[in-house]
Amino acid sequence: MRRRLISSTLAVVLVVIAVFGLSLVFVETRTIESSARDGVESEAVRLVGIVENRILAGESIDAKGLDRQIAANRYAVVSVPGHPQVTLGDRPKGKVITSTQRGDHGESVTVEQPRSTVSEEIGRNLLVILAVALLAVLAAVGLAVRQAKRLASPLSDLAATAERLGSGDPRPRHRRYGVPELDRIADVLDASAERIGRMLTAERRLASDASHQLRTPLTALSMRLEEIVATDDQETVKEEATIALGQVERLTDVVQRLLTNARDPRTGSAVYFDLDEVIKQQVEEWRPAYQNKKRAIVRSGTPALRAVGTPGAVAQVLATLIENSLMHGSGTVGLRTRVTGNQAVVEVTDEGRGVPPDLGARVFERTVSGRNSTGLGLALARDLAEADGGRLELLQQQPPVFALFLAREMQQPPPREDIVS
Incomplete structure (x- = not known):
């Protein structure tokens, strides 16, 4: 009983975690990737604006000052017609997320971010989700064990009560468990115990009463039969037999009365x-x-x-x-x-x-x-x-x-x- 309750509860929790956990992982992955692309694109747009302002102000386009405008984990390439190409940050290796934006004066800015940073963030979120899922499983197991104990112990107790009734012990226990369905069963068992107790008492009383009440008529009948055996007089035998028959009728009446x-x-x-x-x-x-x-x-x-x-x-x-x-x-x-x-x-x-x-x-x-x-x-x-x-x-x-x-x-x-x- 307990194992089944624990297994069923754990199965339900695992199904819920599988359904909602996978959905959450998918949504979080898409969100992190989308946020990374938006961040790269936003940074490219911002650098294009800065470069355009410098062009309009007649300032030089070089790495000085621009290197502070880019995040540490990103790489940018600034191209302005008539100016040397400017690179900002370290060029990433492997797969990247990139965005290229162009200005009104022919300038272009390309911003790249290594995909590994996105994967790391996704991994951290996955670890959080797994930790939460593990806590949920542990909580579910603890709750299932407690609920199984709460349900299995009363059922075992009720089974013991029913077995005790079957063995001839009709004493009601008047024990309740705080669970309406189980308390209803306990009420029925207690009521049955009281009825069985009354029936057993009535049977014992009937047996006791019968043994006592039948003793006197049987004794009297025995005396009449002894008189019949001891005599050879037909009239006496007939008289005693008639009396004995009357006593048998009264004996029948006693039994019926009992x-x-x-x-x-x-x-x-x-x-x-x-x-x-x-x-x-x-x-x-x-x-x-x-x-x-x-x-x-x-x-x-x-x-x-x-x-x-x-x-x-x-x-x-x-x-x-x-x-x-x-x-x-x-x-x-x-x-x-x-x-x-x-x-x-x-x-x-x-x-x-x-x-x-x-x-x-x-x-x-x-x-x-x-x-x-x-x-x-x-x-x-x-x-x-x-x-x-x-x-x-x-x-x-x-x-x-x-x-x-x-x-x-x-x-x-x-x-x-x-x-x-």
């Missing part, structure tokens, strides 16, 4: 649903796990509540809270429903130590956990609740009380106002 949230976390599919039915299903699913731990799970509160939300998402939020109580809590776990304003509330509580005081509301932040867990469960549960317009809150730290708030009425879009023109 994919939907990965594309747009605000996308929800809220509908009216029977809240008691979802709570009953969760209690039945988790009762065997609690029985294995010699613990109980119960439900209470206001019956026959209907709420607005996505049943699968609400079931997943409750499953997260129930699982947290199973893993980190103790004693009986209670699910209590109540109504506050236009919202239905499901509270999940246990008899354990609760949330550490130093965590508080931070318990819903990702990677925040006080019990050596992943810290994703409650964050995902809050995201699922908010996707359908609900919210998940920690009402009490000790003993822990988590509350899921769901709307009881579908929100109507604002009425459209017709514009009357």
Whole structure:
């Protein structure tokens, strides 16, 4: 890149020097030659005038006084009828530039100048032109090197940035170079880096969320399959298989919800649903796990509540809270429903130590956990609740009380106002 820039710039400069330099040499040569001829002719005319004045004054025509009227590098011959021929200066050798002028009284003056003086002057001018051309070439090379560095270094840097993006490092560099075109490329690369970073973050988050959110349904499904394997009672097998199929449907719903949230976390599919039915299903699913731990799970509160939300998402939020109580809590776990304003509330509580005081509301932040867990469960549960317009809150730290708030009425879009023109 640099070599090409330098070569192209130098080629352009050389072409310009060749075109204008040769023209300048030709013009200067012609000018110097023309000036020399004009000088010889002018001097001949001047000597003729001097000689004529002497003739009119009756003075003698000789070299005395006339030798001071001619330039040192010229030679003159003065011829006057009836007078001896007068020579001034040294006769030049080789080629000469000559001019002969005649007066009104028959006198003539011939002035000669050696052509070598003209050639020397032309040579001096050529040296000046060559020196200027050499300086121009050196300046062009210096400018080309500087410009090549200014352009090649940013291009190398941009290539390194693109290579870094390709290798999986999406950090934008926010580096600019003072060249609009290169800065535009840098803007595009930085924007691409930010988009790639967001995509990678979303993919990692989806993988992390999927591994966490699918663990609970898969565990429950595994328990049902173990029940089927362990029994020979056809009725029990049929009942457990039916429950397992329901769990598979909920597992499919969880996957769909994860994919939907990965594309747009605000996308929800809220509908009216029977809240008691979802709570009953969760209690039945988790009762065997609690029985294995010699613990109980119960439900209470206001019956026959209907709420607005996505049943699968609400079931997943409750499953997260129930699982947290199973893993980190103790004693009986209670699910209590109540109504506050236009919202239905499901509270999940246990008899354990609760949330550490130093965590508080931070318990819903990702990677925040006080019990050596992943810290994703409650964050995902809050995201699922908010996707359908609900919210998940920690009402009490000790003993822990988590509350899921769901709307009881579908929100109507604002009425459209017709514009009357």
